[in-house]
Amino acid sequence: MEVKVRSGSGEPLLGDRDPVGFAAECERAGAPCLSVVTGRWFGGTPALLREVSRGTALPLLRKDFIVRESDLDDSAAWGADAVLITPGVLPSGVLGGLVEGALRRGLTPFVEVTSAAQVDAVPHAGECVLAVNNKDIGDRERGPADLDRSRRLLAALRSAGTPCPVSASGLDDPAAAAALLAAGYAALLVGSGVLRAGARRWAADLRAARGSAGAALEAKPGRIPGGFEPGR
């Protein structure tokens, strides 16, 4: 589940809720980890991550446009356990250094892809969480989500060897999210849907959609290097 102040098109999502209180609500609803969007386009700040990290014991993913090694140091200092790495927006030649730099620091690389070519180019994929972004970050996620992208790319994610294939973005409908877990995803990243419906409501609807109480949030990833353990 994700703490995000507003959408890429400016829709308020967190509203006047306290981020630490919202994180606690996610934890109670069964979220195994949290994403905190520090990117400015989405109203995020470093202070948001620091605040959430002081208020929760859940592993945290920093969602932002990480482009240089110093961003990795900042992320660790602000309390992140995992960092978003987005090959689609990186200058060529820096992907490998960022993945290795994250691993060296004990940060889990959470690599977000949108095509099979991007999956194939991820170095050390067996040590990364690989996530298919169902939206396009190039347009600040203002366009519609394409959940078929997750279906199409699951086999590529698996053969790349990631211990934790994730489907991310646009999972507003718990039934559609349940279908992706049934298709073989180990975990989901849900921001807007959870922020709009409330964590408890969204998780209850996911459990109902999966048909067996309690099974809904039991993602079963393999062992993930770094401090981020979405399945614990």
Ligand SMILES: O=P(O)(O)OC[C@@H](O)[C@@H](O)c1c[nH]c2ccccc12
């Ligand atoms: O709100 P959604 O559609 O559930 O999406 C969550 C998350 O995937 C999204 O916030 C995101 C995906 N990639 C990003 C990069 C930066 C900031 C945010 C993001």
